[in-house]
Amino acid sequence: MKIRGIGRIALAAMAAWSLTATAALATEVSFWTWRQEDKAAYQEMFADFTKLNPDITVKFESFPDDDYPTIVSTALAAGHAGDVIHTHAYGWLVPFVKAGYFVPLDSASVPSIANMPPDALIAGSYNGDGKLYSLPFASQTLGLFINKDVFAKAGLTPPTTWDEFITVSKALKAKGIIPLANGLGTNWFNEMFVAIFTNPFLGPDFVKDLTTGKTTFKDPRYVAALGKLLELRDYMPPGFEGVDYDTAGQLFLTGRAAMLAGGSFDIATYRGANPKINMDFIAPPSPKAGDPRYVTKFFDGGYAVNAASPNREAALKLVNYMGTKAFGDKQASLLGNISPIKGVEIKDPMLSQVAALNQSAMPHINVVYFRFQKPTGSELLQGDITKMMAGSITPEQLAADLTNGIAKWYPPFQGK
């Protein structure tokens, strides 16, 4: 009896010991991001991951958006950054990769790479060595928001071609409605504004010629597309030079403006700000009827593994999970992101509409190809576009500044 009792105690002790041992052996992986607002969703997705990998838990840590690059770079330099780092894409990665802070990802360590389309992989790769350093997480689409109620009240239909856009805008203006809500008061958005309206005029052939060194931004196609932007000035808000992107959003949400050039990243924001809004997200006007309706697409960022992480294996497992359909489905439903992962279901009607628009998409040229060295295409374009819209420089001058600036580090533009 006594012996049996001792045996039971010993068994219980062993059970307890094995439990605590498992807990003690579990690895905690930290995930660093600037997306504080996504905390609940990520925690749910990480809980799913821990169910599949009971020996790994994930800690969500977020930092202010504006200071994120500085915080991450100093923490990486000091050797105490998170194990998995949420990164932006393209040129953002360059200084981090050059400094050797991220682990190159391949199909052996992260088999879910196979689920990603090639244009998504470019976003997380370093152009210097062609290797992937950050597993892409979402694509963003730039297009035109339409306030359907405003259009219905004015008895108009959303434009599909440039000429229709101008005709509709004139009619809206005559009725006292601001046709296009956008202004030029927010520098980072100005570059997107340019992409939205010029890309349908440029087309994939221009991008091909530009990236293979056959042409530069001085190309007449680019200059002509820039010239089209000048026509928009009459249909933007009064004092548009100083109207920022937030104000543009308010004008659109309150129905004072009928259209807004914007990004799919704001669908959730606008719905949250005005749940009653009856809006649509369409492709910007094409040059003429029958031309393809191009939206602009780019990838927002990805997930990278800290090269100095003591938990590299666990971190790679987590990043691999972040490339699976299970993760992508949750990400689409909880965060409204358009995941690049093949086979992900998008249930939200507006987001699935955006995904359909993506079938005919142009890249965000400066962001995808010309942000790798200083001076970046972005800083050159952002500096000049307000001047061009104010009439102090011509589209030709902007195109020349952009080409000559990028030529500093991009050999195909040199001497052209």
Added chain:
Amino acid sequence: MSDVRRRARFYWPRRRTIWIVFLLLPAALIMSVFVLWPLLSALRLSFYGFNGLRPAEFIGFENFRRVLMEHPFSDWTYNAFGNNVIVFCALMVFENGTAFLLAFALLKALPGHRVHQVIVFLPVVLSAVIVGFLWKLFLHPLFGLVNQSLALVGLPGRAWLGDESTALGSIIVANIWHWLGFPTLVLLAGMQRISKEVLEAARLDGAGDFKLLTKIIWPLIGPSVTIVCILTFIGSFNWFELPYIMAGVSGSPGGATDVLGLYFYRTAFGSTTTGIQDFGQGSALAVLMFIFIAGITVVALRILRRREVQM
């Protein structure tokens, strides 16, 4: 006896030295860690090329050559520097000029001068973030107080911060509104130090307000003018918060409000939309700014001190 005296002589200065060192050490330590060390490391980094975020190789004066001589970086440097010069001149004339007249009005102790003194000084206690945000709202092209008021009297509004010709001026106005109280108080304190007898004697000799200001007060407030001028100079060339809040880190529109502080910040800590982080080039800019500000300050102090009239 002699032995005791020798020992006393030996110990006294040593104890005193230890005491002095003990008192100076905290300040010296803080200065070294937070002032000297960053300055020296910025100087060191300015001579290095960066491989991403790590200093890679020693490249001599290459970073300096780029920011001073290579297009488009040099264009941005000179544009920012030119804007700093405009800011300095505008603040000297409009802020300090108004402050001088206001200080004189307050000195005359007209009815209600105490209330006015508080009102003039009040904005100084507000943070630059609040002032910047407030003025951004005032100047908003659609909903702003300025354009709404102009519309009431039938005048057309403008995109004050979006127009290249008015953006920098608008931020300077906001800066004057924010800081006017400070030079006013410094100059007023200087005027109050002038003995009443001097002022009364001048009055008895028939000096009017203009003569009193130009011939008596102006020469006698030399030390206050020196302080105000030097602080305006340093403030103008270190200008950052207001343009950052009101015009953004790129000095929009099209660099019209770009100043050296913004350009340095963008270069050293830039994000993807504004450029690529380059500590080397950023440090070169910081070093140039330091040399310029410190150099001119030393020279200006010498010149201004010489013209001060001792009472």
